[in-house]
Amino acid sequence: xxxxxxxxxxxxxxxxxxxxxxxxxxxxxxxxxxxxxxxxxxxxxxxxxxxxxxxxxxxxxxxxxxxxxxxxxxxxxxxxxxxxxxxxxxxxxxxxxxxxxxxxxxxxxxxxxxxxxxxxxxxxxxxxxxxxxxxxxxxxxxxxxxxxxxxxxxxxxxxxxxxxxxxxxxxxxxxxxxxxxxxxxxxxxxxxxxxxxxxxxxxxxxxxxxxxxxxxxxxxxxxxxxxxxxxxxxxxxxxxxxxxxxxxxxxxxxxxxxxxxxxxxxxxxxxxxxxxxxxxxxxxxxxxxxxxxxxxxxxxxxxxxxxxxxxxxxxxxxxxxxxxxxxxxxxxxxxxxxxxxxxxxxxxxxxxxxxxxxxxxxxxxxxxxxxxxxxxxxxxxxxxxxxxxxxxxxxxxxxxxxxxxxxxxxxxxxxxxxxxxxxxxxxxxxxxxxxxxxxxxxxxxxxxxxx
Numbered sequence: 001x002x003x004x005x006x007x008x009x010x011x012x013x014x015x016x017x018x019x020x021x022x023x024x025x026x027x028x029x030x031x032x033x034x035x036x037x038x039x040x041x042x043x044x045x046x047x048x049x050x051x052x053x054x055x056x057x058x059x060x061x062x063x064x065x066x067x068x069x070x071x072x073x074x075x076x077x078x079x080x081x082x083x084x085x086x087x088x089x090x091x092x093x094x095x096x097x098x099x100x101x102x103x104x105x106x107x108x109x110x111x112x113x114x115x116x117x118x119x120x121x122x123x124x125x126x127x128x129x130x131x132x133x134x135x136x137x138x139x140x141x142x143x144x145x146x147x148x149x150x151x152x153x154x155x156x157x158x159x160x161x162x163x164x165x166x167x168x169x170x171x172x173x174x175x176x177x178x179x180x181x182x183x184x185x186x187x188x189x190x191x192x193x194x195x196x197x198x199x200x201x202x203x204x205x206x207x208x209x210x211x212x213x214x215x216x217x218x219x220x221x222x223x224x225x226x227x228x229x230x231x232x233x234x235x236x237x238x239x240x241x242x243x244x245x246x247x248x249x250x251x252x253x254x255x256x257x258x259x260x261x262x263x264x265x266x267x268x269x270x271x272x273x274x275x276x277x278x279x280x281x282x283x284x285x286x287x288x289x290x291x292x293x294x295x296x297x298x299x300x301x302x303x304x305x306x307x308x309x310x311x312x313x314x315x316x317x318x319x320x321x322x323x324x325x326x327x328x329x330x331x332x333x334x335x336x337x338x339x340x341x342x343x344x345x346x347x348x349x350x351x352x353x354x355x356x357x358x359x360x361x362x363x364x365x366x367x368x369x370x371x372x373x374x375x376x377x378x379x380x381x382x383x384x385x386x387x388x389x390x391x392x393x394x395x396x397x398x399x400x401x402x403x404x405x406x407x408x409x410x411x412x413x414x415x416x417x418x419x420x421x422x423x424x425x426x427x428x429x430x431x432x433x434x435x436x437x438x439x440x441x442x443x444x445x446x447x448x449x450x451x
Contacts, residue, residue: 014208015168022163026156030149037145038120042109045122045138048082051075052136053126060127060134065094083139089132098139111142118146170208185214197225245276300340300427307378308334310345311367318352326361333369335376337447339428347424348380350417351443355382358441375430375448387436395434396422 055075059065065086076084076097083098101114103121112119120140125133188201200221201214256269311331322329329352348367355365363383370377387395396418425432430447 011168011171014171015164018167019160019164022160023156026153026159030152030156033149033152037142037149038109038111041120041140041142041145042122045109045120045140048079048138048140049122049124049136052084052138056126060130062088062094065134069095081141083141085137085139086126087135087137089134094134101139103137103139112139118142167208185210185217189217192221197221197228245280249273249276300343300424302338303341304336305339305341305344306334306336307344307369307376310341311348311369311378314345314349314352315367317349318356321356322365325356325359327356327359328364329366330364331367331369333371335369335371335378335449337376337449339447343424343427347421347445348378350421351380354417354443355380355441358382359384371449375446378445378447379442381440381442383440386438387434387441389436392434392436396432 052072052075055071056065056068059068072084072095076082083101084095085093085098085103086095087093101112101119103112104110106121107123109120109122112121118141120142122138122140124136124138126136127133184205185201188199192199200218203211203214203218206214252269252272256266308331315329315331318329352365352367359365359382365380365382368377368379368381370379422432425445425447428447430445432443432445435442435444
């Protein structure tokens with residue numbers, strides 16, 4: 001039996017790899033599309049739920065509902081893809097615009113298929129927070145979503161087949177062209193140094209067999225270049241922040257030493273210098289804290305914590321500042337998690353301090369704690385001028401200040417509070433994000449609940 005040539009083996013191997021990669025990418029994209037459609041449907045149903053609750057406001061009994069039935073039908077007439085079912089707590093149906101659809105007793109948002117049609121069903125009480133409130137079942141026709149996903153799946157299989165065929169042909173041609181690209185890769189690799197990390201392999205000129213390797217090599221150079229850039233920026237940021245307090249210390253000390261002065265003047269100068277030195281020490285400690293977090297050395301303790309108690313302690317601590325600023329502070333909800341008390345207090349303290357500084361007089365700062373199935377959601381919200389959406393992704397960068405009026409070297413805030421908060425939340429296995437709109441800003445922390 002004739003042996004299969006190396007070129008044929010490589011061609012078949014890369015064809016199989018390309019088919020697998022294309023299939024995986026297609027499956028991931030398909031799953032992402034499904035999740036995206038679910039998210040869009042959730043947002044759409046949330047909006048429709050608000051509109052329906054507005055129409056049915058106060059109609060929590062059958063006689064009152066009868067008075068609102070005509071406006072309800074008028075509202076549903078403008079939304080042909082939406083059906084509604086209203087049921088009392090005893091199971092009696094008050095309203096049903098889709099009587100042929102059988103709904104399971106699931107809570108929240110779920111998918112359903114009935115008589116060949118796909119639906120997204122959202123169950124919610126008519127009056128939020130009222131146990132005996134009638135239940136609304138919003139039924140949204142999502143057949144067009146399923147048609148799109150089916151067409152995309154067919155496209156995925158077609159893409160997999162064409163990619164495998166094209167890669168097999170190109171792989172066979174590239175294997176016969178010799179080892180010249182390998183020598184080119186060796187030359188480039190030999191010329192890489194700390195001062196030439198911007199050099200990249202020409203992927204366009206590489207054969208199919210080496211394109212993936214060249215891409216990985218370029219990605220590695222990109223990561224190294226990014227690490228060097230971040231290290232340089234980190235050093236520049238530290239120098240930038242320390243320059244002003246050091247200059248103040250030198251200038252102040254030189255002025256004091258130009259001539260003999262009373263003892264009280266020297267005492268006052270030392271107190272002033274002490275404030276600058278304390279701020280510099282805090283800055284260094286914060287940077288060391290972040291460095292530990294970057295290297296995975298920030299390991300929190302695991303002890304039961306009542307988040308409501310921790311929040312109340314901090315609210316009591318900030319109460320004098322809030323009273324001076326004429327800001328109302330409150331807390332709602334409670335939950336118990338396993339975490340590090342000092343670290344979580346520091347994270348929440350940073351958020352409360354940040355909220356107080358940007359809340360105008362007469363404003364409000366609220367802490368909300370919600371216990372969910374997957375964990376605990378803690379949010380700190382304040383009134384005031386919102387943050388532009390373009391700035392939200394950068395809020396957690398080190399030394400970043402969204403307020404342009406703040407100057408470098410501030411003795412109060414160096415722009416590290418949110419970066420430290422994010423490191424603490426990540427060390428606990430959670431996530432943090434910022435949401436903002438006109439007149440409000442909210443920082444949301446989601447922490448897992450470990451048993």
